[in-house]
Amino acid sequence: MTDTEHGAPRTAAAFYEVYGAEPHGIWAAPGRVNLIGEHTDYNDGFVMPLALPHTTLAAASPRTDGVLRLHSGGAEGGIVELRTDELRPAAGGGWAAYPAGVVWAMREAGLPVGGADLHYDSTVPTGAGLSSSAALEVATALALNDLYALGLAPRELARLAQRAENAFVGVPVGIMDQTAAACCTEGHALFLDTRDLSQRQVPFDLAGEGLRLLVVDTRVRHELGDGAYAERRAGCERGARALGVRALRDVSLVQLPESLDRLSGEPVVQGLVRHIVTENHRVEEVVACLDAGRTRAIGPLLTAGHASLRDDFKISCAELDLAVDAANAAGAVGARMTGGGFGGSAIVLVEEADAQTVRKAVMEAFAAAGHPAPRIFTAVPSAGARRVR
Template sequence: MTADRRDTIADTFVADDPAAVAEGFRTVYGTEPAGVWAAPGRVNLIGEHTDYNDGFVMPFALPHATLAAVAPRGDGLLRLHSASGEVPGDIVELRVDEVAPGRRDGWADYPAGVVWALRDAGHTVGGADLHFVSDVPHGAGLSSSAALEVVTALALHDLYELGLEGWELARLCQRAENVYVGAPTGIMDQTASACCTAGHALFLDTRDLARRQVPFDLAAHGMQLLVVDTRVQHAHSDGEYGKRRAGCEAGAAALGVRALRDVPHEGLDAALDRIEDAEVRPLVRHIVTENHRVERVIELLSAGEVRAIGPVLVEGHASLRDDFRISCAELDLVVESSLAAGALGARMTGGGFGGSAIVLVDADTADAVTKAVRESFAGAGFTAPRVFPATPAAGARRRSSPSGV
């Protein structure tokens, strides 16, 4: 996708225009949709790669979302169309009773995988026509895939009256991505898209999915959180993500624990001494210290010490860069240049190897920090980054019904 196209998608905010998405459905399929649903992308404030280690995370939903206009079908046919992405246009047609892991239909694997996961779990889901439009930047580490999965799940849930809760849909979406798509992701992205609320960050214990909405109103404290999309593409289903997950599992096995979440922070040094594999030790150190950082951020926000989370973000980036080894030159440059320009804190966010960083700033320095980051990229010969403010938004929801489309 070109830089210009990605700017257009990210600036359109289709989440605010379900009527236009419904009209797109009519153009594609020649019939009326039963409704329009939305599911947002997310930014993770702190807690990276801890979710598949049964750990703690703290994401919040973005205003950027994927919308789906959907209508049920009685003939068992699943038709999928995207107006966004790298190759918008053609309708992908599948039969719901033939959808199974092993197919390769490109972007359509994500919604098709959700249909498979719902049916495989015993839920009665028939055919449907779906038309998707998204302004979640693709490949930016902002969970565009989870937004696509969750909006599909919620729409089918409502149309076929499945009676599930948001966290249950998130679990099924994770299974779709793990088994059908083949990406070994944790549960954070789907839960954030399904369960976040406006004006809050979501403290999530990924072991039992216990959740707490934590007020996160930076404007009230004279601050702002910037997202910097480096435009460096990443893919969760590539080998590097899987290697990190396998390394964490090896660390847990070496320590005799169910997951690295069970290694106490105060006992970290002793635990590391018990791990013989030099490649595994830093992975374990990151997970244990990152869980502790999530707890520290919760304490600081609860005490109203919002500015004090800045250094914790910086610590998190150093850990991801040095211990987990998933940063890149562009992400490091965002952190270095923004801090030099007066930012309160910064770190990469998402799966790594590209994608986005977040930068915490005083509101009156946002423009200066943005300028400094862009100038540093130009000086390094990198593609110009896209920078935008992130405000905690609502999670997945129905945007319109037949009378409203």
């Protein structure tokens, strides 16, 4: 039994304490780390996330009066009560805006979703670049899908969850995080083409190969709604328009030098374009390595991806760079930041035998630099969203 299944009785008990009744069910959706393919999703490109064992649990029951009540074990303020027919997109709604946005998106799509009582518990670290918001959205979407017998497929739930974050919360994220939460499978990384949403589960058995993937949560919190993420997205779209393509996905590695020449007057956009084009190529190379059973060969690709995010996309920070540099100096196979950037987490691929040495080196580097100690744990490719009770 996983930690998620072990946590379900506690979540049910909390629901009862808050609402005075047993929930109709409990649903779970995971956080994720992105192995490779950063900021490519809103450029119609390729990504390769995997689900974490850390999940958001949603205990839920339907209501017939159009009232939506939301409660989180990790947030102060008690129950947030809303009316489904009065939901409107608005900035600054706090954590409750994410599940409320899912209800809004479903109703906007013409789906027969009424009220609900929901209680949430989560082990997904917030602000760590591990997609806690998508876990919250997808857990809500899956619960409502079952409560109201909507019959939606996982990828449809992901689309609705993305719309909630884009149009209701106001954060212009791509589709990767929600698709990872909804569609990942245990023991695999998800190779996703974000243009047509075609996907393939790629076996990723690290333990079987004597490897481990560490997550280094720098504890530097980031907020995608602070404008820097939107600026990068707008810059990518400006580059695509200047190059006359639908999206930067349509610029090949061979075309990159000429494309950069055409953007010579915009050095910032040049950097964004260079990262997206080379990152798409790195995703394809990682897939080829894994398909060929050459897992260790992805290490240099991870490190190259970090350099691109640091130097071209300019979304790293001192703590992320330190985590990557210290890990690689201590013998890691490869490392890079993961997530939206400006803080959050790094991933480190290590030999099982070197895991403790690398972990110690990162901890010591942070201490020497005067940074708070990072949280370091192992990423185990885990299951996507599911009903657990």
